[in-house]
Amino acid sequence: MSFTSFHFYVFLIALVILLRFIQHNGQKKMLLLLASYWFYMSWDWRFGALLFAMTAVNFYCGRLIRYSARPKIWLAVSLVFSLGVLGLFKYFNFFLTNLDAVAAMLGMSSHINILHIILPVGISFYTFQALSYTIDIYRRQLDPVGSLADFALFVSFFPQLVAGPIVRASYFLPQLTQHTYADSAAQQEGVMLIIRGLIKKVLLADVLALHLVDPAFADYANQSSAFLVLALIGYSFQVYLDFSAYTDIARGCARLLGYQLPVNFNRPYLADSISNFWQRWHISMSSFFRDYLYHGLGGSKHGNVYINLVLTFVAIGVWHGAGWNFLLYGFCHGVLVAFERYMRRYGWFDKQTGWRWALAVLRTFFLVCLLRVMFRAEDLHHAGGYLQAIWHNMALSFHLTAAGAVALLVAVILHLIPQHYIALWQQRYLTIPQLLQASVVVLLLYSMLMLGAGEAPFIYFQF
């Protein structure tokens, strides 16, 4: 059930209307829990059991961590189970394939059969959410929740279930204890966030994919260098718009249901260093890795901070997918962040202003774009091929449709506009006559139909 499907909006509106008639908080949460499982099982009903197992194990581990004499053991059970399930579905075949390759290199015959399993949608997201609960209890930063249903709703809450933001238990569980009600301002904010997300996804991200990014990556050998470079820039904007669109819609839905989800992006391509980029990009994930892995490894206090940084970013890379390209993507970012940290001793990468800041932003943006090749290409071979084609295909002609060019231009301009201006426009939109507001909505709907590429899935669904 994609956020861009007709079915989803029927589901959402029906849910919002039903919730208006429910006065009891427990009944409201139960309805949301059922709706969330329905939402998740609409992809594949078999996933429901996995989601429930992840919920039940972490719920009881949380209690045992607090109330048993051996909290470490129960934390280990939670970690092994959660990461084991994630590893089995996401990384096991990658491990087997590489084992097979190593065996072949050593001249040993192997008879390894890969598992024919599909990756459950959103598993990386809800695994981390569930883990944040048990780790926070272990660290005495959170008390175990008394109700399995509340915890199940926290893990499965449908707006953020399949592509985040990764919500900490300490952020969301307290919201469940109150009978939250979406007031007029919350409803307005929710609807505006959903509309904003749909515009980003359908009118910009999908158009960039169709007209610029997909043609370049599908046939890079026959595309000109200029087109390939433009497609890399286009991809950087596509992935940002696609993912931030999902977050906007998720936050909008949560607001309509009376809850809050955290902000996940802060104009990441205005970062003036790679470390600043990660403070602005997928904030809920990078802060998760910072708090639970980097600090766990010792952070800047224990061990070698540079190694800790590189290891954390390798984990971030691998979190995105099982492949050497993702591993190298994380490694490169880790090395760059470590380099920046080291060079700060000498005054490099300090806060800049004016044209120096602009140059730093451009430098960071192009580095991020360049590394995105590994993120988008099927594997390292294709990533290398793409970069070689940029070098070799200088003489080929340059193509770009008007729709692709306009989408890229609008994406860049929207990124440069400060958030408060966008908020101001939204406020102004709400002051124009309602008939005009409604006409704009219909016009947007028609534009989405004309320019959209069907129900293209969100990029982060695969992670």
Next chain:
Amino acid sequence: MAKDSQIWKTLLLALILFMLMEFLLQLRAQLKFGNSILTAAFADNSAQGSLFVQHNGYQLLAADVEFEGSSIKVKSNQLGLRSAAVGPKTNSNIRVIALGASSTYGAYAATNDDTFPAILQRISSDIPLEVINAGIPGNDISSQYLLYAEQLAALSEDVLILYSGLSNDVGRLCQRNGAAKSYALPQLQAPKWLLSVDLLLKNSTDLRYVPYKYSPMPDLSPYLQQYAASLRQIVELAQQRQVKTILFAENLRAFRNDQPLQLQQQLAASALYYTPCLTVGQFSEVFERYNQVQQQIAAEYTDVHYVRLSEQVPGGREYFTDSVHFSAKGELAIAAALAQVLKDTRQVAP
């Protein structure tokens, strides 16, 4: 809800505007083509309310109904075909069945008399022809065989003209994961009769078309095998019925390889709506491959002839209203070409 937020009022108003636009489009379809969702809504019975009736594996028009709009008037006969009433066969007439899909039916033909089968009957004055139009929109080659086998068995035709059309067959090329087993829960879909969606999508394919995109040619083999098998079934059934002549008409299109690429894209727009995974060049290749299959099958049998029509009915807007459907001039041209074939080959001399 109303007291909660102005935004809900705006959304409700937007929905009303959308429905108003939809109503206006349905009204336009009703006035122009005599058929829309309004027909079904205000009909006394189902036969009056729907132009098409679904059978097992194919469709027909509702029998003996008339739909009239300012552009198109459709009158069906007792068999559910866009043709005059079919009576007992007389020895003085040569009975011809024109089997096919929307191009044979006459998607843009103003009246029954303006379809190429009707024109063929009219202009073949030196040969007494009775041409039955058995073209029904939406029927692919398998459906055409079923219709021919189940509904047209007692017509004792002398000649069978097959203009199969390809849209309904080729449309499957771009369908994804059709065969994969799905464990997903059922999902609601937007109603298929929403004209505001359909018209917008059909008239904006060029906005979504990327001329330089790389798209691998889908594997045509299973589709071509199915096409060949159905053609053989039709021929063998016709020969069992002792049909004297079977003509496979070349499947035509508005866009041709010798036109400038820009023009080809414009002319192919409505076809690419159904097959967004293909480029214009690939679409042309698909046509060629299907037509080659017709040629091969025709060569396997005696009294089966493949009729080339692309010279008499060249591409472009003059002969085609959209990518594959004929304009009035196109209907005349194809009828004239077929009449000439029948006359020249003397295949149908009584």
